[in-house]
Amino acid sequence: SPEPVQTDLEGHYVGPSSGVSFLLRIQKRLDQFVSFPQGSSIFTFGDVPLPYLDSLQNEAPYFDPTLYMMLSRSETTRLVQRYFDFAVPVDRFLHQQTVEMWLEELYETKGKMHNREDASIRKAVLFMVFALAQAHMSQRPTSDDADVSVRYFLAAHQLLSSEKGAIRLESIQARLLQCLWLLSESRINHCWNLFGTAARLAYAIGLHRKRHADRIDRIEVECRRRTFWSAYALDNYLSMALGRPRTFHDDDIDQELPSCVDDHQIYADHVNQDSTLGQSVMLGPVAYAKMSRILSMILRNVYSIHATSRDDKHAFATIHTKELVEWRENVAHFLDPVTHMPLIPIFQRQKNVLNLAYWHTMILTHRPFLLRNFANLQNGSRPRRDDREFESRIEQSVNECLQAATNITRTVNDMYQGGQLFRAYWFTSYFAFSAAVILYVYTIQKSNEPEEIYSGYLSAATRCQDQLSNLAEDGSLVARYCLVLEELRLEALRQ
Structure with a gap:
């Protein structure tokens, strides 16, 4: 028979797939309990505190517009390179040449960007690239390095909070990057709440459905596929770790897997598959997406809340x-x-x-x-x-x-x-x-x-x-x- 409904010591629901649920069952039988630190906001309850961040729950963050002028071009170029070369082994939903073009535009326009409509969201993506890369610069970041990473996150947070107009692909990408960063900072509950927003935005623009490639350019086709399957995988892993229901459901999805081609092979009007030399860096993300589909079935079948013979x-x-x-x-x-x-x-x-x-x-x-x-x-x-x-x-x-x-x-x-x-x-x-x-x-x-x-x-x-x-x-x-x-x-x- 299924296990009764369980909660952790912070009062959060934990389903049967969660490692916490597994431990609670062990502790119940051994009469042991573990104390966890308490949090404050209901959206981040149980997360490790971060400088500046928790104070933003009930007020608009202050953002210094001169920050663009203080960013070293050599440093941000190094961060972008670190992001693509190391920080994201399987969540590779950004197109490198496009991000490098945005970085060039950031300095060329002194932060204004050419297209005002999507300027904020593209700058938010850049700042999250900086934040994640900074977090992966060393095994044990110093307090100063960690502080810089937080400030990049806050810059993106402010830009996203003022986002207006239609939902764009970059709107989901920026928030997924925030989710990945929050996990690296032991903010799993904050991540889970933010992921709910990102997932519903993905549904809103139909990322879960396949699109005819001739209607939009090839770069966007591949980025849509990559972004969706990265979100799908993250959904499964958050569900697994927290034991909470998933947001995406397989019966609603017919999106195709990403192509196993590298960024430099993808152009707006075609994909040059003949230029592959050696193994594609997309082999890992595609394999990861395929395994995540298996994980989805395991969560549904093995860890069902319904009785199983x-x-x-x-x-x-x-x-x-x-x-x-x-x-x-x-x-x-x-x-x-x-x-x-x-x-x-x-x-x-x-x-x-x-x-x-x-x-x-x-x-x-x-x-x-x-x-x-x-x-x-x-x-x-x-x-x-x-x-x-x-x-x-x-x-x-x-x-x-x-x-x-x-x-x-x-x-x-x-x-x-x-x-x-x-x-x-x-x-x-x-x-x-x-x-x-x-x-x-x-x-x-x-x-x-x-x-x-x-x-x-x-x-x-x-x-x-x-x-x-x-x-x-x-x-x-x-x-x-x-x-x-x-x-x-x-x-x-x-x-």
């Missing part, structure tokens, strides 16, 4: 595991290359993101079976014996879960050792947290077994927790994850 649960797990394995086979040449040549930064980031997302989706598929014996943990009794085939399926799902969790902790360790784990990588931290929870829970379950059965998993979880702790800032989501992981670690040692 035992056989249906295993049927769904089998179907979605097959889909995930087939997905990976199609990108195996990138994720599992025969030769291990060093990759350029953007390809290395894409490889890490796709691997982590794949293994975490595998965890989501099989995680419900891990708790099957947890109800008997306290009294030490053994679970009732079902038929052998059913028990074999349970064991197979648990093994899939453990393998995926181990792969995540191994990848995070490689990133950490290689200096590639940035504080701004919110989803990486979330995936690492989810993996460590799986390994700790399994260790607790197997505490009465010989140590060699669980010791490797306990070591991997502890190492992953230590690495997250070294990355965490006070009050951040990662810091909260570490509080929960410490409780589980102590319980694993106690058991």
